[in-house]
Amino acid sequence: MNLTLTLSGGLRAVLSDLPERMELDLDRPAMVWEILLRAGINPGLAMMVFLDGRRADLDQVVEYDCELTVVGPAAGG
């Protein structure tokens, strides 16, 4: 299962050594937060998560090729 992980600027401002885009190869279905941990991302930093553009929860299971976008915390106005 191939997964593209993209990280928002707000997240990369905290995790500055991670690239904007990563390709991950998963050998089994996994929950979103497990995937984040595997990519070196504290799930607590995920303000919003999108699976192929649709809002997802951290405990949602990913079981197909997709793009996972993680939006990091961002300050108020």
Next chain:
Amino acid sequence: MLFGYAGKILRIDLTSGNVRKDPLPPELAERFLGGRGFVARLLWEELPSGVDPFAPDNILIIAAGPLSGHLLPASGKTHFGTKSPATGGYADSNMGGHFSPALKYAGYDVLILTGRAAQPSLVKIDDNEVEIRPAGDCWGAGALDTEERLKKDLGEDFQIITIGPAGERLVRFACISHDFGRQAGRTGAGAVMGSKNLKAVAVRGSGSLPVYDLAGAYQKGREAYQKVKAKPGFAGWTPEGTAGITDWVNEVGVFPTRNFQTSFFEDYKKINGRAVVEKLKITDKGCFCCPTPCGKYGRAETALGSAFVEGPEYESIALLGGSCFLNSIHEVGFANHVCDQLGLDTISSGAVAGWAIECFEKGLLSKEQVGREIRFGDLDSLVYLFNRIAFREGIGDLLAEGVKRASRKIGRGSEDFAIHVKGLEWSGYECRNAPGMMLAYMTADVGAHHNRAWVLGHDVAGSAASVHDLISGGGRAEKMPKSPVSGKSEKVMELQHIRPLFDCLGICRLQYMELGFEVENYEELFFLITGQRLSWEQMLKISERVWHLTRSFSVREIPDFGRKYDYPPARFHQEPVPTGPNKGHLLTQEELELLLDEYYQARGWDKNGIPTSQTLEKQGLEDVAQTLAKKS
């Protein structure tokens, strides 16, 4: 020629009616860039030391940046500066919208207002023509109503800033309003405008700006706009705007709730970004040239009435929703509208109302003093308080002074839960387990405001939850581990230079901070527009200079200014968080001292938080060093 800038400073003395147009000094642009940098430097140079914030001699400065009004993402920011009626020290506040582009097209980078008009007035700037005219029946009207009236009278193409009844009555947290829902909300600039008998400024500009490489700047600006829209997170972040963070701040336990008694609100999903989108929003609303419209214009329907409102954005949700315990997004939106119409800062208003309600619950304010019962979670209580405050009626006259002054008058321990730093009420992040953010609040130059350095993400990243906790919490830690305290100053300082740099440039930071629009784009756009090659690091050095200058301003203006002005209220170091993911956490007094010790040392300030002569001279602020040396 100064490319990028309009090239003039417009000075209006409201006492005499004199109008003067001075060339923008090139060295001011070179050393302080624009916007916040102009405000800080001009306040230092031109404000008579020791002046009362409400005296005619106080000055109100409105400044654009070098990139304001140009065709690049989100270049509509306007900066306001004055001596703060809330803190007595340095004050600035920033708003989006369309005002600074219009000001520059009219020919001015800076507008300096001095004196006091003999009667309620408004200023009309139509390119080269400047007129001070009677405010007429606008005086006394709501801020939103006034803008609507002036748009009808003068024309839709005028950009207008105005105050509401709160500014007219010198409420110390009155804001300046613009574009039917944008505000320069913080530090009481609206009250300074009111003290000058100035209801509104309307500006229309039809000129153009000199651009070093017009074709290149246009092309690059266009590319930048497309790049921002292609960024990961754009499609996710934009629909909810800043309200989208409401879930996260609750899940990590930093949401101010019941006047910051705790940091988690059980009903947060009723007032989050999704609630805004699903229940209130009619349309997105953005500022000048903005590809990421964070404004959500909608209609709030409550038992007390209905209203169109821009927002609520996150800060209003936090202070009116969480801190005042409203669990309906319609009610939060309506309270937001009431503040907007009255010309009250929603952040300070929520903090003041929360404090008053807690005082009432604890028997420190009686029903007779307040005029009725007031309760958390009750919209009617808030609307009552906000109207009393704006018109300084009854209890409102005390509350209009802000929580610092009001709590000193009430006493009996109410100071411990008056949530402010330096006299400015705290914005939307509870920090008993967020030491970096706590330090950012403590050392923000204007008081307890989040937009100088927002380091919550770093605090959360530094508090590693165990895998076991994550599994049991579905990826979220049910209990946050204590975040390490030491070593926070470097990141806080870095962000205290980055975020205010955008206020110097006159553009919005959201595209960079939230979406990761790269700094190289800003360097290149700055070059193509101004013709000056400045690296991002060189710009940050200027922002650092401004930081030392604003601190020095407060040292000059507040007789006993120093370390004691940087402390948070006792609640944060004496009361552990009672509920939520951060239950049990607090920062001890010793930990607060450690945060300040490390920060002052890294800044080159003495143990009392005063910039040393050596530090100021290193920043090229020799005149500032001399002034502070004389004072000491």
